Amino acid sequence: MINVLGIKTVTRSGSFVSKYIPSFYVVVEDELAKSVIDCLYEGSDSLARKYIFSGVWGNQASCLYGFFTYGLALTDIQMPSFGIVAIVDGDVEEKSIRKRINDIIKGNHKNDDQQKIVEMISNSATSFHLDFQQKDINGLPEYNQKKWFEEITEERISKTHKEGGRKFLGNTREISSMLELVEFSKSISEDHSLIKKKNGRPDYHSYYEIIKNDFRPSNTDHKMNNITWYILSCIKYYTSEKWKDYTRAVDSKIRSLYESHKARFMESDFDFRS
Known part of the structure; x- marks a missing residue:
C-alpha cells in the first residue's frame, strides 16, 4: 500500500520502508500568481511545492536554464532531477514566450546538452488563461x-x-x-x-x-x-x-509534473535523509 503524506511517501510491504519525496518547484512572477496556485490546491497535502519568484515573465526562461543546467550535472552523482514548472500570468502571447525560450541560448549551433535544455524549458512552461486581453490596460x-x-x-x-x-x-x-x-x-x-x-x-x-x-x-x-x-x-x-478556464493548463501541467517528479525519487536509490 502506498500512501502519500505531504512530502513523505510511506510504503508497507512486509517490513516498513519509507521514501522522502522533496518538494518540486514552481516559478511564478509574483505573490498574486502564488495565491492563485495556493487557492487552486487548497486542502491538497500531497502537492508539496516551493516557489521561486521571477519578477517579470522574461526572467523565467533564464531561471529554468540555470535550474536544468545544474540538474544535468547532478545526474553524474545519480541524484534525480527536481521537477519544476514556470507559469506566465496569461498576459503574454504564446509566440513571445516561445521566442524568449528559443533565444535563451545564443548561437545557431547548440550542442546536445543545450538543445536538450531548450526542450526541457519549453516542456516546463505554461500559462494562465485570461479572457480579457485589452492591450490598453496594465495589470x-x-x-x-x-x-x-x-x-x-x-x-x-x-x-x-x-x-x-x-x-x-x-x-x-x-x-x-x-x-x-x-x-x-x-x-x-x-x-x-x-x-x-x-x-x-x-x-x-x-x-x-x-x-x-x-x-x-x-x-x-x-x-x-x-x-x-x-x-x-x-x-x-x-x-x-471561469476559474477552470483560467487554471486548466496550469493545473494539468503541475499534476503531470508532480507525478514524474515523484516517480523519479521513488525509483531512485538516492535518499535525502542519508
Missing part, C-alpha cells in the same frame, strides 16, 4: 479577476448551493458582505482616483490594495482578512467555469 491578471468576481450574483450563489456546490459563504450575512464587495469592486474603474495611469493606460495592479484599504463591509467577516484569497475563492466556487 491584466487583476483586471480579469475583478471582472470574473463581478459576475457573481445572489442568484448565482443560490444556484451553486442548490446544485450541491461547496458553500464557501455559509450564511446570509456572509453573502450580503460579499455582494457589497462586488458592488464596491465595480466602482474601481479607470476613473477611480487610485487607479494610476502608466503610459496613458489604466493600471489595475493596485486593485487589491484599494479594496484592502477602502472597503468596509456592513458585517465583519473574518474570511475577508486576506482579501486576495477571499476574491479568488469566490471566483473558484461561484464562477467556477
Whole structure:
C-alpha cells in the first residue's frame, strides 16, 4: 500500500520502508500568481511545492536554464532531477514566450546538452488563461479577476448551493458582505482616483490594495482578512467555469509534473535523509 503524506511517501510491504519525496518547484512572477496556485490546491497535502519568484515573465526562461543546467550535472552523482514548472500570468502571447525560450541560448549551433535544455524549458512552461486581453490596460491578471468576481450574483450563489456546490459563504450575512464587495469592486474603474495611469493606460495592479484599504463591509467577516484569497475563492466556487478556464493548463501541467517528479525519487536509490 502506498500512501502519500505531504512530502513523505510511506510504503508497507512486509517490513516498513519509507521514501522522502522533496518538494518540486514552481516559478511564478509574483505573490498574486502564488495565491492563485495556493487557492487552486487548497486542502491538497500531497502537492508539496516551493516557489521561486521571477519578477517579470522574461526572467523565467533564464531561471529554468540555470535550474536544468545544474540538474544535468547532478545526474553524474545519480541524484534525480527536481521537477519544476514556470507559469506566465496569461498576459503574454504564446509566440513571445516561445521566442524568449528559443533565444535563451545564443548561437545557431547548440550542442546536445543545450538543445536538450531548450526542450526541457519549453516542456516546463505554461500559462494562465485570461479572457480579457485589452492591450490598453496594465495589470491584466487583476483586471480579469475583478471582472470574473463581478459576475457573481445572489442568484448565482443560490444556484451553486442548490446544485450541491461547496458553500464557501455559509450564511446570509456572509453573502450580503460579499455582494457589497462586488458592488464596491465595480466602482474601481479607470476613473477611480487610485487607479494610476502608466503610459496613458489604466493600471489595475493596485486593485487589491484599494479594496484592502477602502472597503468596509456592513458585517465583519473574518474570511475577508486576506482579501486576495477571499476574491479568488469566490471566483473558484461561484464562477467556477471561469476559474477552470483560467487554471486548466496550469493545473494539468503541475499534476503531470508532480507525478514524474515523484516517480523519479521513488525509483531512485538516492535518499535525502542519508
